[in-house]
Amino acid sequence: MPTPLRIGVIGTGGIAEHSLVPALKTLPQAQLWSVLSRDKNRATAFAKQHAAAAPQPAHDNLDEFLTDPQLQAVIIASPDKLHAEQVIACAKAGKHVLVEKPFVTNIEEGKCAIEACRTNGVKLSVALHMRWHSGMRKLHQLVTQEKILGPIRHIRAQWTWRADDASDWRAGDELGRWWPLAGTGPHCLDTIRWFADFRNNPVVDRSALLSREVWKGPHEETGIILLKFANGITAEAISSVLFAAPSRFEIYGADNYAICEGTMARSGRGTISIGGKPLLFDPVNPYAGEIANFIEAIQLGRNPEVTGEDGLQVVEDLLYAVNS
Numbered sequence: 635m636p637t638p639l640r641i642g643v644i645g646t647g648g649i650a651e652h653s654l655v656p657a658l659k660t661l662p663q664a665q666l667w668s669v670l671s672r673d674k675n676r677a678t679a680f681a682k683q684h685a686a687a688a689p690q691p692a693h694d695n696l697d698e699f700l701t702d703p704q705l706q707a708v709i710i711a712s713p714d715k716l717h718a719e720q721v722i723a724c725a726k727a728g729k730h731v732l733v734e735k736p737f738v739t740n741i742e743e744g745k746c747a748i749e750a751c752r753t754n755g756v757k758l759s760v761a762l763h764m765r766w767h768s769g770m771r772k773l774h775q776l777v778t779q780e781k782i783l784g785p786i787r788h789i790r791a792q793w794t795w796r797a798d799d800a801s802d803w804r805a806g807d808e809l810g811r812w813w814p815l816a817g818t819g820p821h822c823l824d825t826i827r828w829f830a831d832f833r834n835n836p837v838v839d840r841s842a843l844l845s846r847e848v849w850k851g852p853h854e855e856t857g858i859i860l861l862k863f864a865n866g867i868t869a870e871a872i873s874s875v876l877f878a879a880p881s882r883f884e885i886y887g888a889d890n891y892a893i894c895e896g897t898m899a900r901s902g903r904g905t906i907s908i909g910g911k912p913l914l915f916d917p918v919n920p921y922a923g924e925i926a927n928f929i930e931a932i933q934l935g936r937n938p939e940v941t942g943e944d945g946l947q948v949v950e951d952l953l954y955a956v957n958s
């Protein structure tokens with residue numbers, strides 16, 4: 635087996651602490667190498683807690699973090715509006731990048747980030763972990779390869795949570811461009827696109843509805859995006875911070891239907907039924923799958939399963955919702 639890939643992490647917040655770094659540590663092909671925080675003490679504590687392996691693992695300066703010649707790849711887990719410049723800085727320093735969703739907050743910067751990775755010969759992937767949910771992967775195979783539902787007609791994805799107030803940085807303009815649509819919207823939209831075979835079946839029409847009547851801030855509190863694909867599949871993505879319920883992913887074919895409850899989540903669990911009969915699967919950590927795929931792309935010199943272009947298509951949907 636090749637030596638483990640030395641990976642640094644930008645950001646010490648929720649997703650880095652609770653999902654990405656724990657997943658990375660389960661992979662023999664990965665090594666947590668270093669961490670960048672705005673605060674040196676926080677970086678030091680995080681590096682110590684997670685046994686980051688670099689001789690100098692804790693940084694509070696991006697350039698210094700990236701100068702480390704032994705650092706090979708970076709996972710970016712910072713607020714959305716910081717992603718583009720951080721991807722570009724990583725690419726220029728020759729580091730491969732796995733960036734959290736939403737990839738970027740406007741199309742131009744997304745194109746620049748993709749181009750920077752291409753010209754500097756580094757891999758770029760966007761962290762959309764639902765692609766590695768073992769049950770959803772099994773369902774995807776059954777639906778898209780074995781066509782067990784017949785031709786797909788409609789897809790519906792709903793993932794919501796209940797916010798207590800509007801203090802989340804996603805609710806404001808400084809660091810985010812969307813609130814629930816950035817939180818869970820990219821997972822809903824990418825999973826819909828994945829089942830609709832978006833690479834061969836592009837989106838040809840969109841519609842959107844937003845509500846922001848509770849806190850009346852700059853960003854949506856509920857966001858609904860409707861898509862129509864070239865072959866006629868219609869789809870709905872629903873994200874909200876106003877109510878909590880198990881997530882739903884529903885897919886309707888001409889011959890049968892599948893309902894997934896609680897699969898769109900961080901856990902890798904949930905239930906799936908096809909025409910009312912359970913589809914059994916062994917839950918796995920989907921974040922480990924996403925990081926393993928990124929490493930494989932680097933080591934085998936191929937595209938990751940979720941490319942920068944895939945991430946940018948989701949951003950197009952999100953921008954449509956707020957600009958229409």
Ligand SMILES: NC(=O)c1ccc[n+]([C@@H]2O[C@H](COP(=O)([O-])OP(=O)(O)OC[C@H]3O[C@@H](n4cnc5c(N)ncnc54)[C@H](OP(=O)(O)O)[C@@H]3O)[C@@H](O)[C@H]2O)c1
Nearest residue numbers: 645646647648649650671672676711712713714734735736
């Ligand atoms: N794929 C998923 O399942 C999933 C789930 C949740 C979030 N995410 C994505 O991951 C990214 C981070 O989200 P999160 O929920 O982890 O956010 P979070 O808890 O607020 O953490 C973000 C971290 O970024 C760093 N940061 C750098 N500059 C910052 C600034 N100006 N303000 C605030 N934080 C700053 C902070 O670490 P330092 O204080 O150490 O600098 C902070 O802890 C977002 O893009 C989000 O969409 C993905």
